[in-house]
Amino acid sequence: MPVARKALKMGGRKKVLSGVELERMRAEELEKRCRQLMLLQSRLREVIAQEREMFSTVSGTIDARWMRFLRECKQRELVVEIEVLRRTFETTLDRKEAFSATLLEELHVAEEQCRHAFRSHMDVVGSLLELHAARTKDLEGELESNVAEMQRDFEYERTELELKHRIEMDDLRLILDNMASEAEMMEKRLQEETSEGHETAAEKMDEEKRQMEADLYKVEDALRGELDSRYKSFMSTAQANMKEYTAKCKEDQDTTERIAAQLRKIEKLQSNVASWRTNIARNAKEWEGRNTAIQAERDATLAHLKKLKEKMQRWRQMQSRALIDLVKEANATEESLQATSKRAARLLRLVELCKPMETEREQVLLHEANISAAAVDAETKRRVAAASSGIAQDDVHSGGNTVPAANEQWQSLDRFWLKHNKVVLDNAALTQERFLLEEENRQLQVVLKDYLDDVSISDQVMRQGNALLCTQASNPNVVQAASAHDDGGVRGYNVVEGNKFINDQTRHAIGH
Template sequence: GGGKASLSSPPPHMTEQLFAFSFLKAEEMSSERLGRCRSLLERLRAGLLGGCGGALLRQMPDTVRKMLWTLFSEVKSLVMDVEEAEAQHARALGSHLRNVDRLLQLQRSRLACLEEGFHAQLQVLKAEFETERRAILEQHEDEIRYLQDVVLALEQNYARDDHEATTNFQSARDDIKSKSLQEKQYSRLQLGGKMEGLWEQFHAAIQSYTEATEHWKIAFEGLKQKDVKSCREIEMQAKKLQKLQVVAKARLAARLRENEEQNRHAREEKEAALGQLQELKSQMNQAWAKVHGSLARLTAQSEATLKAVAQAVGKAERVLRLAEMGRRLETEAEKVLPFYLSSLAEGELFDADRVLKEKPAESLGGGLDYVGLERFWQRFNKVRLEERALAQQLAAVSRKNQQLRGLLQQYLEGLSVSPEVLSRPNPLLAVKHKSRVPRACARRHQGAAPPLQPPWGRRLPGPHPQL
């Protein structure tokens, strides 16, 4: 396996050399790189063609050999191109160097011309500068001489002014000295006279003061002796006061104890009075609460009474309105004979009188007209009786209407022929000269029921209303 692999592929170090050589750039190759490339190419050719390299090359496949020879030819052409490029570079470099030499010669000649012009201009500028310098120096010397003359004139003027000022000052000083001496002598004479007068006045004032204060001195001595006596009396009184203070303090302490005892009793009495006051307040609050509760109950009861009275008044007003309405609706016959005779039996009348004569279980309101109420109840009973009679008449009419509806239904069914009709009795069908009409219906048709009259003269079933 290893032998076949070595025959089918070139050695790894040769492949690396080929790839390293193929990736070189021709434009970056210098003379040293070109030499190395040539030596590498020669060593590669010697390795492939000589010794084991030739055998290895012969054992390689055709494609690999073609690729290697193609690579060798390309490398060789690249080397030739590089040699031509180096020759062209050498020629270009020679022409460039010649051009550079020409440029340097031109630059040197230009610099020489410029240097000559510079020196000429420099000489001209030096000459102008020297002329200007000489003119400035001459002007400076003239100005120095002028300033020296000015300084000399100023010094002379200053010396003259100084001499004049000094002489004026000395003369003024002498005048002021003489004037001050004269004024000093004059003021000395005046002050001497004034001092003598003032001295005499001072002696006179001292003499008058001594004469005036002589009796004050005598009084002072007397007061001094009195003061000594007063001091002794004050000391004695102070001792007495100390004794009195001790006694007063003892009495004051006793009084304080008595006052504290009285205050304690007063506080106890005050606390007792406060307790009684609290009890009285609580009792008063309880009384107020009771009064408030009774007042609230009384208010509620009065409101309930007012509501009950209002309801009773409303009922009475409604009764009166109904009575007035009933009176307006009465006929002439009812006005002449308003009520029917009683339909009660003798026993029932006796029971009704007994009930009316019994004492009521509850107290009734006084001042009511029971006779008028009796008439009202009579009217009410009449209305109730009429209502019951009308209800019975309505029921009879309803039953009659129902019967007529049934007969009409039977008649309509008799007109049509159907299995259902044939299965039921048909009133229009006669069998052996016998009618199929029910006997109850025939009886109803033979005699009609008389119209119901209001049972004024007979008793209705049930209890009599409000007798």
């Protein structure tokens, strides 16, 4: 009996020690996993710090190289544009110098004969210069306003980019803080679960131990009388029961491991679901903010485009009104000149028709500036009074004054030929002056036509030579260059806009 009791006590101790050892192994495994998780988190923090340092180092280098590349591209484009502008300016300057030299020679030839016309021409040129100065001033103001507007847009875009950069950096910091807080919470939860499981297992083992001891004492007291009778049967069935007990223990252990694995899977799935929900909410908030920013930027761009279109329409209307006024003034000037020319031609025709009807005396008196109308009336009255007197008295007077009368006739004839020669010279001078004025009028009409063709757009104008559409090809303008090549190939030309050319010339003149 004491031997059996000792054997039972030894068997019970072995069973308790196996459970404690199992729990200790589980605790060691959990601690090992916690240490691995902490090592992994520290490694992730180091990797994140390295990535930040590399990003801060590489981003500056990339930005510097990108800015250098952009500066080089812009420099090449500016060099090409400056070369094109230089060639265009040299061509225009040569043409204007040749035209100015021709005008200067003609001005020296006609300076003494057309002073009045020259003064009127200078008035017209002065008005054109004032118009050009006003237009240049308006273009400079428009350029300054455009530059100021571009600066404001640049500052606005830069502030938006800085704000967006700060928002993204805040989001990244928030993500990192959330990851750190989640890792700390997970670590605390694992520690709590491990400590609670260990305490629960120890309490359970103590309770089972006490209950088992009580049961064993009861069974020992109850089975003392029956132990001898059942010893043989017990020994016969002990091996089978031991095998069955071992199988049940293994089955319980496997079931416990499967339950623990399923619980770990459930916890992992729950953590994944929570993280995905957090990511979905964060992404939804982020994309809503981005959509709002994009919508605001789109609205601002549309509003700016609308303002630019309205400004362009106003400028076109203003230019159209100015062109209409200029055309009206040109037509009115042309009509007035035509009316004046018709009136002068009519006067000349009337003079030619009346000239054969005039007497020699009337022709001489017509151009004799030193004889007044009163003297002519007195001479007429004297002749009438002399004719009313007698023939004898007339003969006496005529006989006594024969030589002075003949001298008077010769003097009148000399005056007639002098005045006739003066009239011929005056007619020649007027003819020469009219020819010069017509030539100058024709040149002014050609200049006005070139100006109107340069500022207007039509098929005829675009097919002719235009100073505002200069190319490097052999054709005079872009339209002729396009019509000259019918092979369908893509050809590039450097086109200089008229407004840009005028602005460049104005800035060049202001700089010098």
